[in-house]
Amino acid sequence: MAVKIIESCVNCFACEPVCPSNAIYEAKPHFLVDSKKCTECEGDFPVFQCASICPIEGAILDSLGLAINPPGSLTGIPPEKMAEAMAELQSH
Protein backbone atom coordinates (compact mmCIF):
# COMPACT_ATOMS: atom_id res chain seq x y z
CA MET A 1 0.00 0.00 0.00
CA ALA A 2 1.78 3.08 -1.22
CA VAL A 3 1.42 5.96 -3.64
CA LYS A 4 3.81 6.43 -6.52
CA ILE A 5 5.31 9.53 -8.14
CA ILE A 6 5.81 9.21 -11.89
CA GLU A 7 7.83 11.00 -14.56
CA SER A 8 5.45 13.91 -15.03
CA CYS A 9 6.62 15.20 -11.62
CA VAL A 10 8.20 18.67 -12.00
CA ASN A 11 10.36 18.45 -8.86
CA CYS A 12 8.66 21.35 -7.11
CA PHE A 13 9.34 20.01 -3.59
CA ALA A 14 5.78 20.80 -2.43
CA CYS A 15 4.94 17.22 -1.41
CA GLU A 16 8.14 16.43 0.47
CA PRO A 17 7.51 18.45 3.65
CA VAL A 18 3.81 17.60 3.91
CA CYS A 19 4.29 13.81 4.02
CA PRO A 20 3.50 12.62 7.56
CA SER A 21 5.73 9.55 7.14
CA ASN A 22 8.79 11.19 5.57
CA ALA A 23 8.37 8.76 2.72
CA ILE A 24 9.10 11.23 -0.09
CA TYR A 25 12.64 11.98 -1.16
CA GLU A 26 14.42 14.01 -3.81
CA ALA A 27 15.82 11.86 -6.61
CA LYS A 28 16.77 12.11 -10.25
CA PRO A 29 15.04 12.58 -12.61
CA HIS A 30 12.16 13.16 -10.20
CA PHE A 31 11.01 12.78 -6.59
CA LEU A 32 10.19 9.26 -5.38
CA VAL A 33 8.12 7.61 -2.66
CA ASP A 34 9.67 5.03 -0.37
CA SER A 35 6.96 2.40 -0.59
CA LYS A 36 8.05 0.85 2.70
CA LYS A 37 7.45 4.08 4.54
CA CYS A 38 4.32 5.34 2.76
CA THR A 39 1.15 4.74 4.78
CA GLU A 40 -1.18 6.50 2.35
CA CYS A 41 -1.60 8.90 5.29
CA GLU A 42 -3.73 6.39 7.15
CA GLY A 43 -4.12 7.35 10.77
CA ASP A 44 -2.79 10.84 10.10
CA PHE A 45 -5.05 12.45 7.51
CA PRO A 46 -8.23 11.52 5.67
CA VAL A 47 -6.68 12.50 2.31
CA PHE A 48 -3.31 11.89 0.64
CA GLN A 49 -1.18 14.86 1.66
CA CYS A 50 1.21 14.66 -1.30
CA ALA A 51 -1.60 14.49 -3.82
CA SER A 52 -3.45 17.32 -2.09
CA ILE A 53 -0.67 19.82 -2.74
CA CYS A 54 0.74 18.38 -5.99
CA PRO A 55 0.04 20.85 -8.85
CA ILE A 56 0.52 18.33 -11.66
CA GLU A 57 -2.41 16.23 -12.82
CA GLY A 58 -1.52 12.55 -13.08
CA ALA A 59 1.88 12.80 -11.37
CA ILE A 60 0.87 10.76 -8.30
CA LEU A 61 -0.77 7.33 -8.58
CA ASP A 62 -2.63 5.38 -5.91
CA SER A 63 -1.88 1.74 -5.08
CA LEU A 64 -4.09 0.65 -7.98
CA GLY A 65 -2.00 2.73 -10.38
CA LEU A 66 -4.74 5.32 -10.94
CA ALA A 67 -4.08 9.06 -11.06
CA ILE A 68 -5.24 10.60 -7.80
CA ASN A 69 -5.61 13.91 -9.62
CA PRO A 70 -7.01 13.02 -13.04
CA PRO A 71 -6.71 15.31 -16.10
CA GLY A 72 -8.67 18.54 -15.71
CA SER A 73 -9.13 18.14 -11.96
CA LEU A 74 -6.57 20.73 -10.89
CA THR A 75 -6.17 23.25 -13.68
CA GLY A 76 -9.83 23.27 -14.64
CA ILE A 77 -8.78 22.92 -18.28
CA PRO A 78 -11.06 20.31 -19.93
CA PRO A 79 -8.75 17.55 -21.25
CA GLU A 80 -10.20 17.83 -24.77
CA LYS A 81 -9.53 21.56 -24.78
CA MET A 82 -5.92 20.93 -23.73
CA ALA A 83 -5.49 18.28 -26.43
CA GLU A 84 -6.94 20.67 -28.98
CA ALA A 85 -4.55 23.47 -27.97
CA MET A 86 -1.53 21.16 -28.05
CA ALA A 87 -2.49 19.73 -31.46
CA GLU A 88 -2.89 23.26 -32.76
CA LEU A 89 0.58 24.19 -31.50
CA GLN A 90 2.21 21.12 -32.98
CA SER A 91 0.74 21.76 -36.39
CA HIS A 92 2.71 25.03 -36.62
Added chain:
Amino acid sequence: MELPVLNDAPASKGGCAASSCGTTDNQMDSLPDSIREKVQNHPCYSEDAHHYFARMHVAVAPACNIQCHYCNRKYDCANESRPGVVSELLTPDQAVKKTMAVAANIPQMTVLGIAGPGDPLANPERTFETFRRLSEEAPDIKLCVSTNGLALPDSVEELSKHNIDHVTITINCVDPEIGAKIYPWIFWKNKRIKGVKAAKILIERQQLGLEMLIAKGILVKVNSVMIPGVNDQHLAEVSRVVKAKGAFLHNVMPLIAEAEHGTFYGVMGQRGPTPDELQDLQDSCSGDMNMMRHCRQCRADAVGMLGEDRGDEFTLDKIEDMEIDYQAAMEKRKVIHQAIQAEMDGKRLEKAEKAQLLKQEPKLTTRPVLMAVATSGQGVINMHFGHAKEFLIYEASPDGVRFISHRKADQYCGGDSTCGDGESTLQLTIRALTGCEAVLCSKVGYEPWEQLEAAGIAPNGEHAMEPIEEAVLAVYKEMAAAGKLDDAKDSVRASA
Protein backbone atom coordinates in the same frame (compact mmCIF):
# COMPACT_ATOMS: atom_id res chain seq x y z
CA MET B 1 3.85 52.22 12.82
CA GLU B 2 1.08 53.49 10.62
CA LEU B 3 2.26 54.37 7.13
CA PRO B 4 0.54 57.31 5.55
CA VAL B 5 -1.93 56.68 2.78
CA LEU B 6 -0.70 58.09 -0.49
CA ASN B 7 -2.62 59.53 -3.32
CA ASP B 8 -5.96 59.50 -1.62
CA ALA B 9 -7.15 61.95 -4.15
CA PRO B 10 -7.14 60.22 -7.50
CA ALA B 11 -5.14 61.88 -10.23
CA SER B 12 -7.32 63.34 -12.92
CA LYS B 13 -8.34 60.46 -15.08
CA GLY B 14 -6.67 60.19 -18.40
CA GLY B 15 -4.24 62.94 -17.59
CA CYS B 16 -0.97 62.55 -15.85
CA ALA B 17 -0.38 63.00 -12.17
CA ALA B 18 1.07 66.41 -11.56
CA SER B 19 4.10 64.92 -9.89
CA SER B 20 5.22 63.15 -13.02
CA CYS B 21 4.64 65.96 -15.45
CA GLY B 22 7.26 68.16 -16.96
CA THR B 23 10.77 67.09 -17.59
CA THR B 24 11.38 66.80 -13.87
CA ASP B 25 9.50 63.54 -14.13
CA ASN B 26 9.89 63.05 -10.42
CA GLN B 27 7.52 60.22 -9.76
CA MET B 28 8.38 60.08 -6.11
CA ASP B 29 7.42 63.56 -5.00
CA SER B 30 4.31 62.21 -3.36
CA LEU B 31 6.23 59.82 -1.13
CA PRO B 32 7.21 60.73 2.42
CA ASP B 33 10.99 61.16 2.79
CA SER B 34 11.43 57.98 4.84
CA ILE B 35 9.96 55.82 2.08
CA ARG B 36 11.50 57.74 -0.77
CA GLU B 37 14.92 57.19 0.74
CA LYS B 38 14.33 53.46 0.73
CA VAL B 39 13.09 53.18 -2.81
CA GLN B 40 14.76 55.87 -4.85
CA ASN B 41 17.70 53.67 -5.83
CA HIS B 42 15.57 50.60 -6.33
CA PRO B 43 15.43 49.76 -10.02
CA CYS B 44 11.92 48.34 -9.69
CA TYR B 45 10.44 51.48 -8.13
CA SER B 46 12.32 54.30 -9.62
CA GLU B 47 12.14 54.83 -13.36
CA ASP B 48 15.17 56.99 -12.88
CA ALA B 49 17.13 54.34 -10.99
CA HIS B 50 16.29 51.56 -13.39
CA HIS B 51 18.61 53.10 -15.94
CA TYR B 52 21.52 52.71 -13.50
CA PHE B 53 20.94 49.97 -10.97
CA ALA B 54 20.47 46.25 -11.50
CA ARG B 55 18.49 43.60 -9.67
CA MET B 56 18.53 39.83 -9.46
CA HIS B 57 16.20 37.05 -8.42
CA VAL B 58 17.36 33.73 -7.02
CA ALA B 59 15.15 30.74 -7.71
CA VAL B 60 15.25 28.95 -4.36
CA ALA B 61 11.51 28.53 -3.82
CA PRO B 62 9.98 25.86 -6.04
CA ALA B 63 6.93 24.80 -4.03
CA CYS B 64 3.60 26.57 -4.19
CA ASN B 65 0.55 26.37 -1.97
CA ILE B 66 -2.00 27.66 -4.47
CA GLN B 67 -2.74 27.49 -8.19
CA CYS B 68 -3.34 30.60 -10.28
CA HIS B 69 -4.97 30.41 -13.68
CA TYR B 70 -2.12 32.39 -15.26
CA CYS B 71 0.58 30.01 -14.05
CA ASN B 72 1.77 26.65 -15.28
CA ARG B 73 4.01 24.79 -12.85
CA LYS B 74 5.51 22.68 -15.62
CA TYR B 75 7.08 25.66 -17.26
CA ASP B 76 10.85 25.76 -17.49
CA CYS B 77 12.31 27.67 -20.37
CA ALA B 78 15.48 29.57 -21.16
CA ASN B 79 13.93 31.89 -23.72
CA GLU B 80 10.81 33.11 -22.02
CA SER B 81 10.85 36.15 -19.83
CA ARG B 82 7.92 36.20 -17.46
CA PRO B 83 7.24 35.47 -13.81
CA GLY B 84 7.30 31.89 -12.63
CA VAL B 85 9.78 30.74 -15.26
CA VAL B 86 13.29 29.61 -14.34
CA SER B 87 16.10 27.53 -15.82
CA GLU B 88 17.70 26.05 -12.74
CA LEU B 89 16.64 25.74 -9.14
CA LEU B 90 19.18 26.75 -6.50
CA THR B 91 19.83 25.59 -2.97
CA PRO B 92 20.23 28.43 -0.44
CA ASP B 93 23.98 27.83 -0.50
CA GLN B 94 24.12 28.11 -4.28
CA ALA B 95 21.87 31.18 -4.16
CA VAL B 96 24.21 32.96 -1.74
CA LYS B 97 27.18 32.11 -3.91
CA LYS B 98 25.42 33.30 -7.05
CA THR B 99 24.31 36.55 -5.41
CA MET B 100 27.83 37.35 -4.30
CA ALA B 101 29.24 36.44 -7.71
CA VAL B 102 26.76 38.74 -9.44
CA ALA B 103 27.29 41.55 -6.91
CA ALA B 104 31.04 41.36 -7.45
CA ASN B 105 30.78 41.27 -11.24
CA ILE B 106 27.85 43.63 -11.73
CA PRO B 107 28.55 46.28 -9.09
CA GLN B 108 25.36 48.14 -10.08
CA MET B 109 23.38 45.25 -8.56
CA THR B 110 21.62 46.62 -5.47
CA VAL B 111 18.62 44.39 -4.97
CA LEU B 112 18.15 40.67 -4.42
CA GLY B 113 14.65 39.28 -4.60
CA ILE B 114 13.15 35.88 -4.01
CA ALA B 115 10.12 35.51 -6.20
CA GLY B 116 9.69 31.83 -6.91
CA PRO B 117 9.32 29.98 -9.15
CA GLY B 118 6.75 28.88 -6.56
CA ASP B 119 5.76 30.93 -3.52
CA PRO B 120 8.77 31.99 -1.42
CA LEU B 121 6.82 31.72 1.84
CA ALA B 122 5.59 28.24 0.97
CA ASN B 123 9.32 27.34 1.12
CA PRO B 124 10.13 29.10 4.39
CA GLU B 125 13.29 27.16 5.21
CA ARG B 126 14.95 27.70 1.85
CA THR B 127 13.83 31.32 1.60
CA PHE B 128 14.82 32.35 5.12
CA GLU B 129 18.10 30.47 5.06
CA THR B 130 19.01 32.49 1.95
CA PHE B 131 17.95 35.77 3.56
CA ARG B 132 19.68 35.03 6.85
CA ARG B 133 22.99 34.27 5.18
CA LEU B 134 22.83 37.20 2.79
CA SER B 135 22.07 39.72 5.52
CA GLU B 136 25.24 38.50 7.25
CA GLU B 137 27.53 37.94 4.29
CA ALA B 138 26.40 40.66 1.88
CA PRO B 139 24.97 43.41 4.08
CA ASP B 140 25.08 46.01 1.30
CA ILE B 141 22.39 44.27 -0.71
CA LYS B 142 18.71 45.11 -0.27
CA LEU B 143 16.48 42.07 0.11
CA CYS B 144 12.92 41.69 -1.04
CA VAL B 145 10.39 38.94 -1.39
CA SER B 146 7.09 38.41 -3.13
CA THR B 147 4.24 36.16 -2.08
CA ASN B 148 0.70 35.15 -2.86
CA GLY B 149 -0.04 35.88 0.80
CA LEU B 150 -1.47 32.55 1.94
CA ALA B 151 1.44 31.77 4.29
CA LEU B 152 2.26 35.41 4.95
CA PRO B 153 0.78 35.85 8.45
CA ASP B 154 2.96 32.94 9.67
CA SER B 155 6.09 34.55 8.23
CA VAL B 156 5.82 38.18 9.32
CA GLU B 157 7.80 37.67 12.52
CA GLU B 158 10.64 35.96 10.67
CA LEU B 159 10.58 38.55 7.85
CA SER B 160 11.01 41.36 10.36
CA LYS B 161 14.25 39.78 11.61
CA HIS B 162 16.08 40.06 8.29
CA ASN B 163 17.24 43.00 6.29
CA ILE B 164 14.04 42.90 4.22
CA ASP B 165 13.53 46.08 2.31
CA HIS B 166 9.95 45.42 1.35
CA VAL B 167 7.44 42.67 0.67
CA THR B 168 5.31 42.34 -2.46
CA ILE B 169 1.92 40.66 -2.16
CA THR B 170 0.07 39.66 -5.29
CA ILE B 171 -3.54 40.61 -4.64
CA ASN B 172 -5.82 40.18 -7.64
CA CYS B 173 -9.12 40.69 -5.85
CA VAL B 174 -10.83 41.34 -2.55
CA ASP B 175 -14.03 39.58 -3.60
CA PRO B 176 -14.11 35.76 -3.28
CA GLU B 177 -16.55 35.41 -6.20
CA ILE B 178 -13.96 37.03 -8.46
CA GLY B 179 -11.19 35.09 -6.75
CA ALA B 180 -12.86 31.81 -7.66
CA LYS B 181 -12.34 32.72 -11.33
CA ILE B 182 -8.61 33.29 -10.77
CA TYR B 183 -7.57 30.63 -8.25
CA PRO B 184 -8.79 27.07 -8.87
CA TRP B 185 -7.44 25.76 -5.54
CA ILE B 186 -5.35 26.37 -2.45
CA PHE B 187 -3.66 23.92 -0.08
CA TRP B 188 -4.81 24.89 3.36
CA LYS B 189 -4.71 23.03 6.69
CA ASN B 190 -3.85 19.70 5.06
CA LYS B 191 -6.58 19.87 2.45
CA ARG B 192 -6.94 21.02 -1.12
CA ILE B 193 -9.76 23.56 -1.12
CA LYS B 194 -11.47 24.80 -4.25
CA GLY B 195 -13.82 27.51 -5.45
CA VAL B 196 -15.19 30.51 -3.56
CA LYS B 197 -14.26 28.97 -0.22
CA ALA B 198 -10.60 28.78 -1.25
CA ALA B 199 -10.59 32.33 -2.58
CA LYS B 200 -12.18 33.61 0.63
CA ILE B 201 -9.43 32.05 2.77
CA LEU B 202 -6.70 33.35 0.48
CA ILE B 203 -8.11 36.89 0.49
CA GLU B 204 -8.43 36.89 4.29
CA ARG B 205 -4.83 35.74 4.68
CA GLN B 206 -3.54 38.33 2.20
CA GLN B 207 -5.33 41.15 3.98
CA LEU B 208 -4.23 39.93 7.42
CA GLY B 209 -0.64 39.61 6.22
CA LEU B 210 -0.76 43.11 4.76
CA GLU B 211 -2.02 44.55 8.04
CA MET B 212 0.61 42.67 10.05
CA LEU B 213 3.47 43.87 7.85
CA ILE B 214 2.28 47.47 8.09
CA ALA B 215 2.03 47.12 11.87
CA LYS B 216 5.68 45.99 11.87
CA GLY B 217 6.71 48.95 9.75
CA ILE B 218 7.71 46.84 6.73
CA LEU B 219 7.06 48.42 3.32
CA VAL B 220 4.42 46.63 1.28
CA LYS B 221 3.89 46.79 -2.45
CA VAL B 222 0.82 45.17 -3.96
CA ASN B 223 0.91 43.59 -7.40
CA SER B 224 -2.26 42.85 -9.35
CA VAL B 225 -2.61 41.02 -12.62
CA MET B 226 -5.16 42.72 -14.86
CA ILE B 227 -7.44 40.10 -16.41
CA PRO B 228 -10.00 41.64 -18.79
CA GLY B 229 -13.54 40.56 -18.01
CA VAL B 230 -12.46 38.97 -14.72
CA ASN B 231 -11.00 41.60 -12.40
CA ASP B 232 -10.38 44.67 -14.54
CA GLN B 233 -13.43 46.53 -13.21
CA HIS B 234 -12.55 45.45 -9.68
CA LEU B 235 -8.94 46.59 -9.44
CA ALA B 236 -9.74 50.19 -8.59
CA GLU B 237 -11.47 48.80 -5.49
CA VAL B 238 -8.43 46.62 -4.72
CA SER B 239 -6.25 49.70 -5.06
CA ARG B 240 -8.43 51.66 -2.65
CA VAL B 241 -8.48 48.88 -0.05
CA VAL B 242 -4.76 48.12 -0.04
CA LYS B 243 -3.75 51.75 0.06
CA ALA B 244 -6.15 52.47 2.90
CA LYS B 245 -4.38 49.70 4.81
CA GLY B 246 -1.00 51.24 4.15
CA ALA B 247 0.50 49.59 1.05
CA PHE B 248 2.86 52.20 -0.36
CA LEU B 249 2.42 51.20 -3.96
CA HIS B 250 -0.03 49.30 -6.15
CA ASN B 251 1.34 47.86 -9.37
CA VAL B 252 -1.12 46.70 -12.03
CA MET B 253 0.46 44.34 -14.55
CA PRO B 254 -1.06 42.95 -17.73
CA LEU B 255 -2.04 39.29 -17.90
CA ILE B 256 0.35 37.26 -20.03
CA ALA B 257 -1.60 34.39 -21.60
CA GLU B 258 -0.64 32.32 -24.63
CA ALA B 259 -1.84 28.82 -25.46
CA GLU B 260 1.75 27.57 -25.66
CA HIS B 261 2.30 28.46 -22.00
CA GLY B 262 -0.21 25.76 -21.12
CA THR B 263 -1.93 27.90 -18.50
CA PHE B 264 -5.68 27.84 -17.93
CA TYR B 265 -6.08 31.34 -19.31
CA GLY B 266 -3.75 30.62 -22.23
CA VAL B 267 -5.49 27.43 -23.29
CA MET B 268 -9.00 28.77 -22.69
CA GLY B 269 -8.33 31.82 -24.84
CA GLN B 270 -8.52 34.47 -22.11
CA ARG B 271 -6.94 37.56 -23.59
CA GLY B 272 -4.61 40.00 -21.89
CA PRO B 273 -5.37 43.74 -21.80
CA THR B 274 -4.44 46.01 -24.69
CA PRO B 275 -1.85 48.71 -23.91
CA ASP B 276 -4.70 51.26 -23.94
CA GLU B 277 -6.80 49.31 -21.45
CA LEU B 278 -3.81 48.87 -19.16
CA GLN B 279 -2.92 52.53 -19.30
CA ASP B 280 -6.51 53.60 -18.60
CA LEU B 281 -6.61 51.41 -15.51
CA GLN B 282 -3.17 52.52 -14.34
CA ASP B 283 -4.23 56.14 -14.76
CA SER B 284 -7.48 55.60 -12.88
CA CYS B 285 -5.80 53.73 -10.03
CA SER B 286 -3.92 56.93 -9.19
CA GLY B 287 -0.70 58.83 -9.60
CA ASP B 288 1.71 56.48 -7.95
CA MET B 289 1.16 53.93 -10.65
CA ASN B 290 3.62 56.03 -12.57
CA MET B 291 6.30 54.53 -10.43
CA MET B 292 5.77 51.12 -11.89
CA ARG B 293 5.22 51.78 -15.56
CA HIS B 294 8.68 50.42 -16.28
CA CYS B 295 7.89 47.07 -14.59
CA ARG B 296 9.15 44.24 -16.80
CA GLN B 297 7.45 41.27 -15.10
CA CYS B 298 10.79 39.51 -14.66
CA ARG B 299 11.55 35.82 -14.55
CA ALA B 300 12.07 34.33 -11.11
CA ASP B 301 15.79 33.99 -11.94
CA ALA B 302 16.43 37.26 -13.79
CA VAL B 303 19.85 38.90 -13.45
CA GLY B 304 20.95 42.38 -14.48
CA MET B 305 19.36 45.67 -15.43
CA LEU B 306 15.60 45.68 -15.93
CA GLY B 307 14.88 44.63 -19.47
CA GLU B 308 18.03 42.56 -19.76
CA ASP B 309 18.86 39.14 -18.45
CA ARG B 310 22.45 38.13 -17.83
CA GLY B 311 21.54 34.87 -16.12
CA ASP B 312 23.57 32.91 -18.66
CA GLU B 313 26.77 34.44 -17.33
CA PHE B 314 26.07 33.13 -13.86
CA THR B 315 24.98 29.54 -14.25
CA LEU B 316 25.97 27.11 -11.49
CA ASP B 317 28.95 25.68 -13.35
CA LYS B 318 30.23 29.17 -14.10
CA ILE B 319 29.95 30.54 -10.56
CA GLU B 320 31.64 27.40 -9.29
CA ASP B 321 34.88 28.59 -10.90
CA MET B 322 34.64 32.20 -9.75
CA GLU B 323 36.85 33.38 -6.91
CA ILE B 324 34.99 36.08 -5.04
CA ASP B 325 36.60 38.36 -2.46
CA TYR B 326 33.39 39.92 -1.19
CA GLN B 327 35.02 42.38 1.19
CA ALA B 328 37.01 43.84 -1.70
CA ALA B 329 33.95 43.74 -3.94
CA MET B 330 31.92 45.59 -1.32
CA GLU B 331 34.48 48.41 -1.20
CA LYS B 332 34.41 48.67 -4.96
CA ARG B 333 30.61 48.56 -5.03
CA LYS B 334 30.43 51.36 -2.51
CA VAL B 335 32.60 53.65 -4.63
CA ILE B 336 30.61 52.83 -7.75
CA HIS B 337 27.27 53.37 -6.00
CA GLN B 338 28.42 56.76 -4.76
CA ALA B 339 29.48 57.73 -8.26
CA ILE B 340 26.12 56.61 -9.68
CA GLN B 341 24.34 58.46 -6.91
CA ALA B 342 26.26 61.63 -7.71
CA GLU B 343 25.48 61.25 -11.39
CA MET B 344 21.78 60.67 -10.68
CA ASP B 345 21.61 63.61 -8.28
CA GLY B 346 23.30 65.79 -10.86
CA LYS B 347 20.88 64.72 -13.54
CA ARG B 348 17.87 65.19 -11.28
CA LEU B 349 19.01 68.71 -10.53
CA GLU B 350 19.66 69.41 -14.18
CA LYS B 351 16.23 68.09 -15.09
CA ALA B 352 14.60 70.30 -12.48
CA GLU B 353 16.42 73.33 -13.83
CA LYS B 354 15.47 72.49 -17.39
CA ALA B 355 11.86 72.07 -16.31
CA GLN B 356 11.99 75.54 -14.77
CA LEU B 357 13.33 76.93 -18.03
CA LEU B 358 10.61 75.12 -19.96
CA LYS B 359 7.98 76.76 -17.77
CA GLN B 360 9.31 80.16 -18.72
CA GLU B 361 9.06 79.45 -22.42
CA PRO B 362 5.78 80.23 -24.16
CA LYS B 363 3.68 77.11 -23.79
CA LEU B 364 3.01 75.12 -26.92
CA THR B 365 -0.56 74.26 -27.77
CA THR B 366 0.31 71.27 -29.90
CA ARG B 367 -1.05 67.75 -29.43
CA PRO B 368 0.89 65.06 -27.51
CA VAL B 369 3.14 62.65 -29.39
CA LEU B 370 4.48 59.21 -28.52
CA MET B 371 8.10 58.44 -29.25
CA ALA B 372 10.10 55.25 -28.89
CA VAL B 373 13.63 55.28 -27.51
CA ALA B 374 16.40 52.68 -27.77
CA THR B 375 18.68 52.68 -24.74
CA SER B 376 20.91 50.30 -22.86
CA GLY B 377 20.93 52.40 -19.68
CA GLN B 378 22.39 55.53 -18.08
CA GLY B 379 19.32 57.46 -19.20
CA VAL B 380 20.76 58.28 -22.61
CA ILE B 381 20.00 57.27 -26.19
CA ASN B 382 22.77 54.79 -26.82
CA MET B 383 21.44 51.81 -28.70
CA HIS B 384 21.32 50.87 -32.35
CA PHE B 385 17.77 50.36 -33.65
CA GLY B 386 18.49 46.82 -34.75
CA HIS B 387 20.04 45.81 -31.43
CA ALA B 388 17.19 47.01 -29.24
CA LYS B 389 15.37 44.20 -27.48
CA GLU B 390 12.85 46.67 -26.22
CA PHE B 391 11.92 50.30 -26.65
CA LEU B 392 10.98 52.78 -23.97
CA ILE B 393 7.91 54.79 -24.88
CA TYR B 394 7.75 58.46 -23.93
CA GLU B 395 4.98 60.96 -24.35
CA ALA B 396 5.95 64.49 -25.30
CA SER B 397 3.36 67.22 -24.87
CA PRO B 398 3.27 70.92 -24.07
CA ASP B 399 3.49 69.87 -20.39
CA GLY B 400 6.80 68.14 -20.88
CA VAL B 401 8.00 64.59 -21.30
CA ARG B 402 6.80 61.58 -19.36
CA PHE B 403 7.72 57.94 -19.45
CA ILE B 404 4.76 55.78 -20.46
CA SER B 405 5.87 52.17 -20.81
CA HIS B 406 8.23 49.77 -22.51
CA ARG B 407 7.50 47.57 -25.49
CA LYS B 408 9.32 44.43 -26.46
CA ALA B 409 10.84 44.36 -29.89
CA ASP B 410 11.59 41.30 -31.89
CA GLN B 411 15.24 41.70 -32.52
CA TYR B 412 15.65 41.47 -36.22
CA CYS B 413 19.40 41.95 -36.33
CA GLY B 414 20.74 39.14 -34.17
CA GLY B 415 23.83 38.37 -36.23
CA ASP B 416 24.56 35.67 -38.79
CA SER B 417 22.72 32.76 -37.27
CA THR B 418 19.35 34.43 -37.06
CA CYS B 419 19.53 36.35 -40.30
CA GLY B 420 17.57 35.26 -43.29
CA ASP B 421 14.24 35.79 -41.65
CA GLY B 422 15.11 39.44 -41.25
CA GLU B 423 12.36 41.18 -43.05
CA SER B 424 9.43 39.75 -41.20
CA THR B 425 11.00 40.36 -37.81
CA LEU B 426 11.68 43.95 -38.77
CA GLN B 427 8.01 44.21 -39.61
CA LEU B 428 7.17 42.80 -36.19
CA THR B 429 9.36 45.39 -34.51
CA ILE B 430 7.73 48.16 -36.48
CA ARG B 431 4.32 46.83 -35.51
CA ALA B 432 5.39 46.92 -31.86
CA LEU B 433 5.94 50.65 -32.30
CA THR B 434 2.41 51.35 -33.52
CA GLY B 435 1.20 54.71 -32.30
CA CYS B 436 4.69 56.19 -32.07
CA GLU B 437 5.56 58.98 -34.46
CA ALA B 438 9.31 58.93 -33.99
CA VAL B 439 11.96 56.47 -32.86
CA LEU B 440 15.16 57.79 -31.31
CA CYS B 441 18.25 55.60 -31.34
CA SER B 442 21.99 55.86 -31.77
CA LYS B 443 21.85 54.59 -35.35
CA VAL B 444 19.32 53.21 -37.79
CA GLY B 445 20.20 51.06 -40.77
CA TYR B 446 19.13 51.95 -44.31
CA GLU B 447 16.50 49.25 -44.69
CA PRO B 448 14.69 49.84 -41.40
CA TRP B 449 14.93 53.58 -42.05
CA GLU B 450 12.83 53.28 -45.19
CA GLN B 451 10.33 50.92 -43.63
CA LEU B 452 9.96 53.06 -40.52
CA GLU B 453 9.27 56.10 -42.66
CA ALA B 454 6.77 54.14 -44.69
CA ALA B 455 5.02 53.20 -41.44
CA GLY B 456 4.79 56.86 -40.40
CA ILE B 457 7.45 56.56 -37.69
CA ALA B 458 10.25 59.07 -38.16
CA PRO B 459 13.63 57.44 -37.54
CA ASN B 460 16.02 59.72 -35.70
CA GLY B 461 19.69 59.09 -35.01
CA GLU B 462 20.64 62.68 -34.34
CA HIS B 463 20.51 62.53 -30.57
CA ALA B 464 22.90 59.68 -29.85
CA MET B 465 24.34 59.82 -26.30
CA GLU B 466 21.97 62.61 -25.27
CA PRO B 467 19.73 62.36 -22.19
CA ILE B 468 16.42 60.78 -23.19
CA GLU B 469 13.98 63.42 -21.99
CA GLU B 470 15.97 66.27 -23.49
CA ALA B 471 16.21 64.54 -26.83
CA VAL B 472 12.50 63.69 -26.86
CA LEU B 473 11.64 67.28 -26.03
CA ALA B 474 13.99 68.58 -28.73
CA VAL B 475 12.42 66.33 -31.35
CA TYR B 476 8.97 67.39 -30.17
CA LYS B 477 9.86 71.03 -30.58
CA GLU B 478 11.25 70.37 -34.06
CA MET B 479 8.01 68.63 -34.99
CA ALA B 480 6.00 71.52 -33.59
CA ALA B 481 8.13 74.07 -35.42
CA ALA B 482 7.72 72.14 -38.65
CA GLY B 483 3.96 72.37 -38.25
CA LYS B 484 3.56 68.63 -37.95
CA LEU B 485 1.53 68.85 -34.77
CA ASP B 486 -1.07 71.40 -35.63
CA ASP B 487 -3.61 68.88 -36.75
CA ALA B 488 -5.65 67.42 -33.96
CA LYS B 489 -4.63 63.96 -35.03
CA ASP B 490 -7.61 62.06 -33.74
CA SER B 491 -6.56 58.62 -34.84
CA VAL B 492 -3.68 58.54 -32.40
CA ARG B 493 -4.38 59.04 -28.78
CA ALA B 494 -1.61 59.50 -26.35
CA SER B 495 -1.20 55.98 -25.20
CA ALA B 496 1.30 53.23 -25.18
